[in-house]
Amino acid sequence: MQNQSKAAGSEWTIRKVLSWTTSYFKSHNIESPKSDAAILLAHALETERIDVYLQCDKPLYADERSRFKTLIRRRISREPVAYIVGEKGFWSMNFTVTKNVLIPRPDTESLVEAAMSVLPDSGPQRILELGTGSGAIILSLASERPHCLFFASDRSAKALDVARENAERHHLDESVHFFSGDWFRPLKNDMYLFDMIISNPPYIPTAVISRLQPEICKYEPAMALDGGRDGLDSYRVIISSAHAYLADGGSLLLETGHNQKDGIQKIADACGCYENVIFTKDYGGHDRVVRMTKRERIKG
Ligand code: GLN
Numbered sequence: 001m002q003n004q005s006k007a008a009g010s011e012w013t014i015r016k017v018l019s020w021t022t023s024y025f026k027s028h029n030i031e032s033p034k035s036d037a038a039i040l041l042a043h044a045l046e047t048e049r050i051d052v053y054l055q056c057d058k059p060l061y062a063d064e065r066s067r068f069k070t071l072i073r074r075r076i077s078r079e080p081v082a083y084i085v086g087e088k089g090f091w092s093m094n095f096t097v098t099k100n101v102l103i104p105r106p107d108t109e110s111l112v113e114a115a116m117s118v119l120p121d122s123g124p125q126r127i128l129e130l131g132t133g134s135g136a137i138i139l140s141l142a143s144e145r146p147h148c149l150f151f152a153s154d155r156s157a158k159a160l161d162v163a164r165e166n167a168e169r170h171h172l173d174e175s176v177h178f179f180s181g182d183w184f185r186p187l188k189n190d191m192y193l194f195d196m197i198i199s200n201p202p203y204i205p206t207a208v209i210s211r212l213q214p215e216i217c218k219y220e221p222a223m224a225l226d227g228g229r230d231g232l233d234s235y236r237v238i239i240s241s242a243h244a245y246l247a248d249g250g251s252l253l254l255e256t257g258h259n260q261k262d263g264i265q266k267i268a269d270a271c272g273c274y275e276n277v278i279f280t281k282d283y284g285g286h287d288r289v290v291r292m293t294k295r296e297r298i299k300g
Pocket of ligand 1: 105107200201202203204216224225226255
């Protein structure tokens with residue numbers, strides 16, 4: 001019996017394990033069953049995904065199988081792959097993520113792209129990110145525009161720990177100054193003016209959160225998702241305050257929900273301190289980013 005199970009076990013090659021796991025994930029309605037299986041197996045084997053494919057005839061040892069089984073169970077309970085493996089690729093880098101930060105989304109690369117199109121290739125600029133989470137946005141900008149000065153805040157101390165860890169991981173800890181606090185509160189008595197303020201604030205209407213896929217509503221921090229009754233609470237706070245911290249002509253750039261264009265336009269118009277309110281779409285064709293410019297004060 002023992003010999004039999006040993007023999008059966010030795011047949012579990014990487015190829016067979018991947019194919020079994022892919023079908024198992026499919027039967028549990030996991031969205032990307034094949035790539036999830038490969039990423040998790042590579043993690044269990046402490047190797048790169050490419051090596052998993054290159055060594056597909058290699059049998060798995062019992063301890064490797066048992067490590068992988070634990071990861072399969074976590075994924076079946078709908079824990080996101082990024083939390084299981086502890087990182088996520090965004091822009092040009094891998095960022096450490098924990099359950100205390102939102103997992104960076106490909107859609108948010110549109111926000112980084114929009115910021116890059118505004119930031120000059122040279123010359124000092126001061127950039128502030130609000131609600132930095134993993135730091136993916138500000139660190140991507142810092143890697144592209146080394147001559148700028150970067151500041152980033154979050155009200156979650158645990159999120160800031162992750163952001164700082166990512167800054168060190170990418171040798172950008174000298175470029176970005178992190179501080180804790182809610183939106184603009186830490187800057188209250190400060191005379192700092194920024195050339196750009198950027199944020200991916202929480203924007204999901206409260207009642208919608210429990211209807212999102214379990215990967216999001218069971219695992220991601222509600223604090224980073226919950227935008228209040230209509231999803232626009234953060235925009236009201238940020239838009240009505242940001243102009244006081246922007247230099248004349250400075251830009252405010254925000255990620256938006258796909259159906260929030262009209263609501264955000266109204267908030268910006270009601271504030272009266274901005275001009276050129278421009279919405280741009282993500283690669284899925286959804287409104288995803290709003291950019292507005294602080295109106296220059298008329299000197300009299
Ligand atoms: N884009 C995220 C989602 O739809 C939400 C991020 C946010 O609220 N800022 O899951």
